[in-house]
Amino acid sequence: xxxxxxxxxxxxxxxxxxxxxxxxxxxxxxxxxxxxxxxxxxxxxxxxxxxxxxxxxxxxxxxxxxxxxxxxxxxxxxxxxxxxxxxxxxxxxxxxxxxxxxxxxxxxxxxxxxxxxxxxxxxxxxxxxxxxxxxxxxxxxxxxxxxxxxxxxxxxxxxxxxxxxxxxxxxxxxxxxxxxxxxxxxxxxxxxxxxxxxxxxxxxxxxxxxxxxxxxxxxxxxxxxxxxxxxxxxxxxxxxxxxxxxxxxxxxxxxxxxxxxxxxxxxxxxxxxxxxxxxxxxxxxxxxxxxxxxxxxxxxxxxxxxxxxxxxxxxxxxxxxxxxxxxxxxxxxxxxxxxxxxxxxxxxxxxxxxxxxxxxxxxxxxxxxxxxxxxxxxxxxxxxxxxxxxxxxxxxxxxxxxxxxxxxxxxxxxxxxxxxxxxxxxxxxxxxxxxxxxxxxxxxxxxxxxxxxxxxxxxxxxxxxxxxxxxxx
Amino acid sequence: xxxxxxxxxxxxxxxxxxxxxxxxxxxxxxxxxxxxxxxxxxxxxxxxxxxxxxxxxxxxxxxxxxxxxxxxxxxxxxxxxxxxxxxxxxxxxxxxxxxxxxxxxxxxxxxxxxxxxxxxxxxxxxxxxxxxxxxxxxxxxxxxxxxxxxxxxxxxxxxxxxxxxxxxxxxxxxxxxxxxxxx
Numbered sequence: 001x002x003x004x005x006x007x008x009x010x011x012x013x014x015x016x017x018x019x020x021x022x023x024x025x026x027x028x029x030x031x032x033x034x035x036x037x038x039x040x041x042x043x044x045x046x047x048x049x050x051x052x053x054x055x056x057x058x059x060x061x062x063x064x065x066x067x068x069x070x071x072x073x074x075x076x077x078x079x080x081x082x083x084x085x086x087x088x089x090x091x092x093x094x095x096x097x098x099x100x101x102x103x104x105x106x107x108x109x110x111x112x113x114x115x116x117x118x119x120x121x122x123x124x125x126x127x128x129x130x131x132x133x134x135x136x137x138x139x140x141x142x143x144x145x146x147x148x149x150x151x152x153x154x155x156x157x158x159x160x161x162x163x164x165x166x167x168x169x170x171x172x173x174x175x176x177x178x179x180x181x182x183x184x185x186x187x188x189x190x191x192x193x194x195x196x197x198x199x200x201x202x203x204x205x206x207x208x209x210x211x212x213x214x215x216x217x218x219x220x221x222x223x224x225x226x227x228x229x230x231x232x233x234x235x236x237x238x239x240x241x242x243x244x245x246x247x248x249x250x251x252x253x254x255x256x257x258x259x260x261x262x263x264x265x266x267x268x269x270x271x272x273x274x275x276x277x278x279x280x281x282x283x284x285x286x287x288x289x290x291x292x293x294x295x296x297x298x299x300x301x302x303x304x305x306x307x308x309x310x311x312x313x314x315x316x317x318x319x320x321x322x323x324x325x326x327x328x329x330x331x332x333x334x335x336x337x338x339x340x341x342x343x344x345x346x347x348x349x350x351x352x353x354x355x356x357x358x359x360x361x362x363x364x365x366x367x368x369x370x371x372x373x374x375x376x377x378x379x380x381x382x383x384x385x386x387x388x389x390x391x392x393x394x395x396x397x398x399x400x401x402x403x404x405x406x407x408x409x410x411x412x413x414x415x416x417x418x419x420x421x422x423x424x425x426x427x428x429x430x431x432x433x434x435x436x437x438x439x440x441x442x443x444x445x446x447x448x449x450x451x452x453x454x455x456x457x458x459x460x461x462x463x464x465x466x467x468x469x470x471x472x473x
Numbered sequence: 474x475x476x477x478x479x480x481x482x483x484x485x486x487x488x489x490x491x492x493x494x495x496x497x498x499x500x501x502x503x504x505x506x507x508x509x510x511x512x513x514x515x516x517x518x519x520x521x522x523x524x525x526x527x528x529x530x531x532x533x534x535x536x537x538x539x540x541x542x543x544x545x546x547x548x549x550x551x552x553x554x555x556x557x558x559x560x561x562x563x564x565x566x567x568x569x570x571x572x573x574x575x576x577x578x579x580x581x582x583x584x585x586x587x588x589x590x591x592x593x594x595x596x597x598x599x600x601x602x603x604x605x606x607x608x609x610x611x612x613x614x615x616x617x618x619x620x621x622x623x624x625x626x627x628x629x630x631x632x633x634x635x636x637x638x639x640x641x642x643x644x645x646x647x648x649x650x651x652x653x654x655x656x
Binding site for chain 2: 093094095098101102105106109112113116117132136139140143144145147148149150151159163166167170171
């Protein structure tokens with residue numbers, strides 16, 4: 001298991017850095033080459049300075065490729081080290097084993113230091129830091145093996161993740177940062193799925209990772225942290241259900257949805273300032289996916305009535321108790337405060353648009369339908385209809401919002417959910433009504449037609465966004 | 474702070490963490506009282522972790538009928554079990570929520586509740602002591618399993634004054650077949 005984990009992490013890191021350093025720098029150099037003559041013509045830049053810049057960036061590209069290969073080398077070397085020790089382990093005394101472990105880790109960090117101060121080997125420093133992080137983890141495992149330590153095994157991964165975070169923090173090492181994100185993710189996954197614990201401790205480490213990301217301005221890394229947060233949120237959903245009754249599955253999902261809406265609004269706030277705009281856009285993207293995912297589940301009548309998950313038969317879902325009302329009310333207050341604050345800021349900046357006003361109306365409708373759902377009413381199919389109406393309104397609003405703000409990702413996300421939901425409704429409606437062969441044939445036709453229509457619409461919206469961006473620039 | 478200083482801080486801190494693991498266990502093995510526990514090895518092989526013996530001890534399952542205090546404990550709670558030598562093996566004689574006063578004829582070992590009575594719906598309470606894994610040289614797991622079926626495998630455990638424990642030796646019919654030494 002351990003070797004598998006190590007190799008998976010290494011492979012992920014190598015892939016990330018290979019793609020980032022090769023394609024990332026290539027596209028950057030390409031864009032510079034394209035734009036540079038225009039800048040020289042406008043007099044913003046001397047022709048000779050332009051040549052120097054291109055030569056320098058081209059050099060970075062070469063080093064980027066070297067780093068990618070060095071990391072792949074680290075992958076192979078690390079695997080070799082593990083295999084060597086595994087096959088010779090029994091022949092070595094305990095003290096010698098310990099000396100080998102410590103000396104090898106120190107040697108790798110010394111190599112990182114040595115290469116950093118030599119211009120022609122500076123590219124080796126980053127892979128050596130990553131190898132140091134890997135050896136630290138390997139040492140934890142091997143010491144546990146030498147002393148037959150049988151403790152709470154996620155703790156070992158946690159300590160390893162903290163070590164990676166320490167390296168990332170002090171050396172500003174991106175590869176160590178990615179390693180820490182993956183290891184902390186593994187740690188929380190073990191705690192949630194193997195030990196069924198609501199693992200709030202994850203958020204403490206995640207908070208430190210966010211601080212480091214802001215400190216180093218690693219915007220691209222926000223994707224990693226967003227995905228790890230969503231993974232934690234999903235695993236926590238199941239952990240929270242363990243300490244709650246089945247019918248609360250609906251109220252918990254509603255609270256998750258409100259929470260993601262809060263994150264979306266925070267993203268909108270960040271987008272109001274140029275310095276934080278790119279953070280805001282990424283945040284909106286992931287919050288939109290998560291919020292739509294939650295609300296999509298809430299559009300299913302069977303889910304709303306708890307016909308699944310062993311909660312009982314139709315209509316037996318109990319109304320929300322005071323705890324859920326209290327939590328929901330708290331989250332709603334935060335949401336309303338953020339919405340009103342956003343309104344105030346956009347009014348002050350004179351950037352308030354029609355979609356903001358429609359958004360407020362939609363927010364009201366969402367809150368209303370969720371509060372009605374919590375009331376002690378008999379299970380009513382109308383609730384599901386209301387959820388569906390609000391859901392499709394959300395999708396339309398998000399497409400509109402994405403078009404107006406030039407956020408093509410939000411448009412794509414909305415179309416994706418549109419397609420998935422229409423297909424789901426088709427399955428819901430016709431599965432029991434049609435003959436199986438007819439069902440699949442008709443389903444195939446629906447899928448093709450739907451795909452063509454949605455893709456056509458999506459392309460026309462994207463062209464509109466591209467045109468608007470062209471005009472504005 | 475310079476690059477050199479930062480890298481030295483990293484190397485020192487990571488080494489301290491690893492040394493902490495080593496020193497804690499080595500302290501237990503060097504200073505601990507030795508007790509012999511009766512075991513029942515199970516599941517001796519894992520494809521991904523090499524050969525190792527999974528160990529169950531007589532003291533791994535205690536009855537809350539004999540030790541009512543166990544009913545008050547929850548999952549992951551610490552428990553201190555007093556062991557007293559009866560014949561060859563050491564047997565549990567009392568349980569405590571915190572470390573009791575030491576006595577000459579008893580050794581206190583710390584464990585954590587693995588399945589409380591409320592969880593298992595039986596009076597048997599499962600306790601883990603952190604000595605349930607024993608790694609054996611590659612290829613010897615099956616041999617040990619075979620030996621287990623023939624005779625009595627027992628474990629010599631070192632228990633320090635804080636209740637921490639570590640495996641000192643594997644005994645077959647009372648004779649050591651694997652001994653843990655630093656050199």
